[in-house]
Amino acid sequence: MPSRRVPIALNAGTYYLTLTVERWYYLFDRFNRWQILADSLRYCQENKELQLNGYVFMLNHIHLIVSSPDVAGFLRDFKRFTSKQLRESLQNHEPRVLELFVDKQGTYRFWQDTNAPKKIENPAFYLQKLNYLHENPVRKGYVVKPEYWFWSSANPELPLLVTFL
Secondary structure, three states, X not given: OOOOOOOHHHOOEEEEEEEEEHHHOOOOOOOOHHHHHHHHHHHHHHHOOOEEEEEEEOOOXXXXXXXXXXXXXXXXXXXXXHHHHHHHHHHHHOHHHHHHHEOOOOXXXXXXOOXXXXXXXXHHHHHXXXXXXXXXXXXXXXXOOHHHOOOEOOOOOOOOOOOOO
């Protein structure tokens, strides 16, 4: 089973992360939901010492390479904020879909627990993960070249500020 959390002893540093929507439900491709993710990342960059070193937003998950003195804190805050924003979006645009994210106890849960954190400790591993995330939309058949996917650090029109390592 993949690791759920960034270990406290390794919290500061650079990590490759995968955040996945519960039930792998395709959700981000409508009602400006990718923008919710981007705005939250931008806020963390401006206010929480987050460096974004690579990213791709897919339909039901995102891959990030981030550097921060508090990766666990970033993940907690990012997931909490985006969960609220995405819940509002669902209530306003797709209230029946919202039911998919409520468990038997009536608790709303948007993101899966695991973040699958992998510490980036050398340039080769960083490049491997960066290439993997950039190729993700190509492997899925959404685009023919990584740079054609708008919500990716491979896009030369970068909608988010990226600091490549």
